[in-house]
Amino acid sequence: MSTLQEKILTHFEGKVVRKDLTSRVKGNAVVPAYVLEFLLGQYCAINDEEVINNGIEKVKDVIKNNFVHRAEAEYVKSTIREKGSHKIIDKIFVTLNDDDNFYETSFANLGIDHVAIADSIVKKHKKLLSGGGVWCILTMGYDSSDGIKSRWVIETVKPIQVSGVDLEEIIEKRQHFDTDEWIDLLMHSIGLNPEFFNRRGKLIQLSRLITHVENNYNFIELGPKGTGKSHVFSELSPHGVLVSGGDVTSARLFVSNTGKGKIGLVGYWDVICLDEFEQVVGSKRADGDMVNIMQNYMANKSFNRGKETIQAYASMAFVGNTKHTVPFMLRETHLFESIPAAYIKGAFLDRIHLYIPGWEVNILKESVFSKEFGFIVDYLAEILKQFRKYDYTNQVDQYVDFDPSYTGRDKLAIRKTFSGLVKLIYPNKHMSEKEALELIDFAVEGRKRVKDQLYVIDETFKDSPVEFSYKINSSNKKIKIETLEKLNGEIFDGAAEITPTEDPDKSTVKAEIIAPGLKEKEIIIRDNQKGISYKKLFAEYLKGATEITLTDPYIRHPHQFRNLLEFCSILIQNKKKEEEISLHVVSWNDVEYTPISTANFDEITESLRDSGIIFTYEFQDLHDRSIVANNGWKIKLGRGLDIFEKPAFRFDISEVMQEQRQCRNCEITYIRQID
Template sequence: MELKDKILKHFEGKVVRKDLTALVKGNNPVPAYVLEYLLGQHCAIDDEEIIKTGVETVRNIIKNNYVHRSDAELVKARIRNSGSYKIIDKINVSLNDTQANMYEADFANLGIRKVPIADQMVLDNPKLLSGGGVWCILTVGYSHADDINMRWLVVDLKPIQVANINLQEYINLRSEFTTDEWLDLLMHSIGLNPEYFNKRDKFIQLSRLIPHVENNYNYIELGPKGTGKSHVFSELSPHGVLVSGGDVSKARLFVNNTGKGAIGLVGYWDVVALDEFEQEKGGKRTDGDLVKIMQNYMANQSFNRGKETYQATASMAFVGNTKHNVPYMLKNSHLFESIPEGYIKGAFLDRMHMYVPGWEVSILKSAVFSTEYGFIVDYLAEILRELRKSDFSTLLDDTIRLDGSLTTRDKTAIRKSFSGLVKLIYPHQDLTEKEVLELLDFSIEGRKRVKDQLYIIDETFRSDPVEFKYTILSSGKEVFPETLENLNYRAEVEVREELNEDNSEARIEKPRLNLEPHEVEIKDNQTGISFKKLFGNYLKGANNITIQDPYIRMYYQFNNLLEFCVMLGNNKEPDQEINLEVVTWNHEEYMSDSIGFFEELVLSVQGLGINLTYKMEQHHDRFIASDNGWKINLGRGLDIFEKIEGRFNVAELDQNRRKCKECHITYLKI
């Protein structure tokens, strides 16, 4: 059964086709969860006629009821003429306790302020008081009486959110999907086409949801512009609020000064995200007291208001742009260099549970947006909110033991990140050991990225270093996860050292390498990898080499084989010839294409001193075997590189610049 059919079978009425959101949105600045709430009511089914009618209905609702700021006066006239009218607008409520002793609403787009609103409406929807504003469908009335101070009134109000969800049903239905299918469903749900993302990319995208599913989770993502860092926090949940990092204050975040010390944003929202969290502009300095209060809240989930101490569960997310590329930061500064100076303090940054590498996320283009079915984001938001009540980190305890050198904050960060990822990907808590370790490695990497920078920023951390490692209880094996940027940076340094040696006029013969059997793990998006680095030393001196790879079929796979031949040609002595046999396969209808490609390759590589032959035989294993005594098992064959994007990309000419696919390569002495 195709994924779309599975989704509609198990979640009909809770999913929507994602391209419809863009179709009805147009230039309207309406959050996705508002539009999908409406689409879910009118076209959450795979029937083109119903969808067509539903889209038209939603368009009419937006046209007739959504308030554009430019049309505010026209809408006010419509309300006045009809006596009352239903609108969609974002409203914020505050208590006027000085004169009227009543709650009053401000309308973001309609532009009217201090409109009386019934106490019961506010009691039923306390988030109206948060200061962040809530999107609502409401009926606004107008009075023509002569003896009143305020002609506008709120007749009826309904926040835009899903009424009821069944968490257990959601958890049970997870078992109907494979892990890859579920990941793809979640990717569709946040509006992205999973075909354009490898598994690590999907983890990075979905990690933006962890603050929505974990209480008091502290998250930061820094990277280039245009990668969609703030989208999840502004569009995909009515329980999160996105504010500009330059506009935050103690009053707005913790103690709201508009209502005699009313609690600020952290008291009302599940997630408070600070956007454009970068260096201050125009000489504006960071409020040191705000940093201290935030630092205390991120550590203790509480803040003081006068003599009182208040608890809150809001997660904090910080998203911003980087100024330099990663190698520059690793060599010359640190990965937090672009955030305001007042926050670059060890005590504050140590509260971060995960630093997501935003530089790994490609700039979003129209092709990567989903046109398939995903959860209505409001439905997903309610599910995630329910899951905040649970802790799934205990799943680690039977599988691994974290190193004793790790601090309590390190362990808490890793466990919270792991718990959040399990809630997102395995809400039914049915994981294999391999899947547990996969999520754990990603969680450790997110925390290690923070700690590595703390060693640079604050010397007090250097005096008590920790070791990011864990022991697998079933085997006793110790694992040392590393951040991908550190691996890539080391690889780039090695490449440059090799180039300098190769270009040196006074070459000194290197001592012969002492090669040993071992295994290499390549991560998704890892760079600094080349055929020369992986295979060159192990194929030195070989005269007869066999490659068995059943998936040399597509044009780019034949190009990989050509690059392998070029590596062999550059790796051997000038007068040496190598017999290279390739064993592969293709479907009968495409066999003639493969043979045609091979015949071209045979002629092309002759000048390199490579005698290429090929066999079409069906085998499962992928390996390189040579007569110098080495066999190299290939997890993915030669197909280890991601697709190269764009027409002009340096990665086309330099394998070291290419992103890799996750795989394992094992070197055996035979």
């Protein structure tokens, strides 16, 4: 067991569950993960294999004997009739029958409706009236008496959700985990193995949770199919509801102007996610009134019911699939092209706080899902719900001062995103400046993605352009933020280099594109950035060099030796056929693995023999990473040559084309050693 897993069990035993157990007990039950983990938490929330195995069998028995499968509904009804009373697990919907003055219930799987439910139960669990349905454990009775109106009797109802979560305990125990460990615990908790994600990838996944910790937060994610966009909203929490795009109406979301003017979903749920948002206009014409109502709600946290103004706190999430690649959208249309036309209007889109790049998320394969301990999702959901009471938006002012060109909506969006991420990752508000700036950068980029598209969609926004930059309070350095897809697009378009330039006030600008030219510089490559290659990074700076020393202590795994060969190929392309270049590699490995590394280096030596590259190597215990050439340039490598993420697929175009590979965050510095 890893150190992290030991920590998790030490501090949260009884509140965590092994994530692979959910799939082991689910079978063919169409039930959210929070329902299953609620049950697993009763029997399996401990690291004892015998207890876990026994618990799994108990949960399987509960699913087998109590969960209502639609195909077996008649058998379950017969069981209730024969036994007189029987416990079931089903999703129920409660409405008021005002003609007969009683609350009545319909059952999603059992297939019965108009069943009376006691007023006391409804008053105790008001969310039963939300219209979205609530999973419950119910004791159902059957009355065989003659002359009665309804034979079905609801004896007890227990909504499936954890109670009594101590938020102060979470805040206190956060100090026992470093930032990487806490982020990985959250990743395990939402069912994903953190080993398959870099830091930016983890932030993208966790940003989906901001809607659960921030009131009135407006979030959108558009990307390819199969990347888990709706998973967090459908499986994580009993406080959120997933609505299919084709079922979206103003009456369902807000209020019906006919009948009794019943308040819609925003009055009952913390999060409303409109799934497959691009299909809102599928078989129905877009509801123009709903666009206006939603636009007003997203800005003012309220909507009108007749003469009455209703305040609500539900966050809105819009998730959908893209139609085209990102380069196509940036060139030909815009990044909102796949959503219904009725929503592609500046006034609506300007209300969105964060647009995360769903196209950066790989399709989720079985190997990506966690098999280790994480919070029981319902326990996590209650933690997130309690955090909605707190406001961390002003924390950002401790670290940065935003450019004066920001609008009020820009600042609000960034502050709310930052606040949400702090609640998730630093609930005790203890973070370094570097950690805070990481969240600020993410928040600014997510808002800039919205604003950049508004400049394309609505000409009026061009009248007041925003410079998405800020000054760090501690150093007065100026940081300018660019979206990653913009950088990728510009890199593909030309052979420009990536460099932070210096403004007259000596401020730092992150990853700005400038015209090519050999000069001292420091570049920053971001997680998931594409369009990078060894040729673009090194070729011009190594031209004319006849002696090169590459120092990289981590050339030991197969992909790292492949990187070395690709570096050698750049040197071969850089020189004339008759020229020779001496390449000396200084690396390191543990004693037991040195023979393997030696054999690999010897193979490379032989493969380069006729190429004009005279290859030599040695082992030294060091940590420096650099390229030193006798043409006067030294290039400091933050990660050595190992700057690329592993390919996502067995047959991946990125294997043969570096520009298609996603990068890992690193810095590269070019230093002139002679005039």
